[in-house]
Amino acid sequence: MIRLSEITRVFRMGDQEVRALNAVTLDIASGEYVSIMGPSGSGKSTLLNVVGLLDRPDSGRYELDGTNVTELSETERARVRREKIGFVFQSFHLVPRLTAAENIELPLILEGIAVDQRKSRVEAALDAFDLRDRARHRPAELSGGQRQRVAIARATILRPTALLADEPTGNLDHRIGAEVMALLETLNQAGTTLIVVTHDRELGARAQRHIAMRDGEIVADER
């Protein structure tokens, strides 16, 4: 359950103030599939970063699963991020010197899970995302679709409640992009909240709920 009320985020560009988010109020229930669309600079990525606790709002209140996360310390926010949020990025953001399996293992290492448990969970993820024969390959040796699958496997290995995807198909061709979206939607059907930020109307239309943004404000919210 994500509950934003009156969230404002202001950036300074020289002597100008840019309101990336202007008193945004938004509730997203667990298990929802939401797309956020809007022109660049409309604040959709900032909204995603605030929801993912990467960015701190300047004012407003953010409740995640019943706890007020606006007032948490940096270390506590990192823990919440690790346990409840999974990020999927347009440019994948895999660590280039680690293999696919090692990239997927990273959140487990950060969480401090024992080695033998890590092994079996990574194995299971490799099977689930059809990456078994790519486990020992480094990102440079993987195709775009495979890289995004590794990134999704990494984002979901700790079973987060919400998956936040920022233009997840932006660097993929149409067919592979559709496959990746289908994969994310499968995860959503299994109960994970899915929030997708995109330019692509066709992609946005696949969600059950469509939010449109302009100039830091929500201008439409349709189901």
Place this chain on the structure above:
Amino acid sequence: MTYLDTLKLSFSTVTSYRTRSLLIVLAMALGVAAVVVLTALGDGARRYVVGQFSSLGTNLVIVLPGRAETSGGFPGAALGQTPRDLTLEDARFVGHLPQVRRYAPLNVGVAELSSGGRLREVTVLGSNAELLPIRHMKLAQGSFLAHGSERSAQIVLGSQLAREFFPDGKVIGQRVRLGDSRFLVSGVLAPQGESMGFNSDEIVIIPIDYAQELFNTSSLFRILIEARSRNDIEPAKIAISHALKLRHDGEDDVTVITQDAVLATFDRILRALTLAVAGIAAISLAVAGILVMNVMLVAVAQRTSEIGLLKAIGAPSADIRKLFFAEALWLSLAGGAIGFALGHAGSLMLRLAYPVLPAWPPAWASVAGVATALITGIVASLLPAARAARLDPVLALSGK
């Protein structure tokens, strides 16, 4: 994140940036090796000098005629004149002081040695039987001057002279001529090589009476005295000065020096030198530390988006800091270990190249070298690690 995982993850980072890591490790290793080798050299020099002094004898007190050699300023000093001779009677007298274990009067001169048609000039030492134990000399064959033998015409040859004059090896009991007198060879010194600029392989030793007759003198060049123990050195020195002053009509005209004092001075000087050299070498370690800092700062800049990613998947700032810290730890640990090995290998090569120089690196220098490497590496990583931990994840992810 557990400490073990932090170390493993940072180790894989270090090994994947191979060139960069090798260069830092090399810089660190050279610094540590410099500390180890230079202190080995300094300490080796100290040990060499101390060893040279010790080979002259232990608990040694030396009496020289004349005050001039230390305080100067009496007329005639420049001409080598001394106000009053040091005599054989003086030597016998101080030899009976309670603090003195044994004494050897000494005269030095040059004379012509001949035997079986061979002829050469040699340095002649005139002394008594006690010279052998006092100067820690060793015999290769035969016997040294006999006790109470001041009246018998014995001669002891240096090893090289024995070889030159008697190539067939039959030396003992042979007759040689030194100046105008005939001597019977009683012993041959073991080869000792050069010591304090004095080659004992090319000398002959004869009883003091013969030496004084040969050089037509009644004065002594030195009296070598061995005190009963280390603690007796100072009392012996005072007693000797006092006794000789009495014998010389109350005039303080001899110089008594102890080998201990000279040794302690050299020891101090060379220790200070070793420390100074180690300090200079340590500066290169500080430079290596700055290199580590620079390279780590570059690494933070290069890996900005990776740091952003780690934060996005839930790494707290403390973990990021620990990762960079551990990376510096690995680099300086490797540098320290390789430098330690390199330094010891270098010292070994020094010892092989100059066998007389005991160039063993002192333990404190090895420990200090490695510890300095570790500390500089760790201190140098503090700033880059803090910078990495402070990065704003949103900006870092977008690569800004």
